[in-house]
Amino acid sequence: MSNEFTNSCLGKIIILAVIAFILLIVAIATVPSEEEMRVQMADNIRECIQDNYEKRCDPVDEVFNNIRRPFTEADTTFNDKEILEIFNRNNRIEIYRHTLFTTCRVSNHLHPEGMREGIGIFGVVLPFLNYDDFLMTEGNVRGKNVDRIIEGAIPEMDLGDNPMLKPYHYKGNPDD
Numbered sequence: 001m002s003n004e005f006t007n008s009c010l011g012k013i014i015i016l017a018v019i020a021f022i023l024l025i026v027a028i029a030t031v032p033s034e035e036e037m038r039v040q041m042a043d044n045i046r047e048c049i050q051d052n053y054e055k056r057c058d059p060v061d062e063v064f065n066n067i068r069r070p071f072t073e074a075d076t077t078f079n080d081k082e083i084l085e086i087f088n089r090n091n092r093i094e095i096y097r098h099t100l101f102t103t104c105r106v107s108n109h110l111h112p113e114g115m116r117e118g119i120g121i122f123g124v125v126l127p128f129l130n131y132d133d134f135l136m137t138e139g140n141v142r143g144k145n146v147d148r149i150i151e152g153a154i155p156e157m158d159l160g161d162n163p164m165l166k167p168y169h170y171k172g173n174p175d176d
Contacts, residue, residue, distance in 0.1 A: 036125075070127070090109070109135055115133045
């Protein structure tokens with residue numbers, strides 16, 4: 001009877017539903033708390049800043065770094081208090097808890113709606129960090145607000161007169 005049940009279509013659907021239900025219960029029970037998510041993401045962000053501080057990583061390196069970050073911790077010998085102070089001044093970490101997972105968004109002036117930088121599911125925090133999403137410097141683009149953006153780009157020149165130029169009237173009606 002059990003052999004017939006496991007080989008039937010209804011039996012396979014019921015087995016799949018039971019497995020999905022068990023995974024659902026495990027996912028709900030192991031959702032990282034907001035505090036755990038904040039601590040793990042702060043460590044992952046510190047690692048991302050350390051990796052990109054002296055030389056910038058290319059996108060392939062960022063993917064491999066994101067794969068290894070859940071299993072490693074940031075280097076404590078790296079003096080990054082000033083850099084983390086700049087990060088905390090210009091960026092904001094927002095944690096959102098959902099039923100099955102927790103997400104982390106980093107918002108700043110470049111991305112006011114926030115960029116999803118991590119997800120916590122089954123008790124593991126998976127980072128999707130990219131150093132280009134962080135705002136690490138802030139200041140004026142121009143020296144003073146009254147400076148011109150491009151100095152002398154448009155030369156002052158006489159374009160001459162065009163005798164063929166006359167006022168345009170829609171369908172000959174001077175009122176339109």
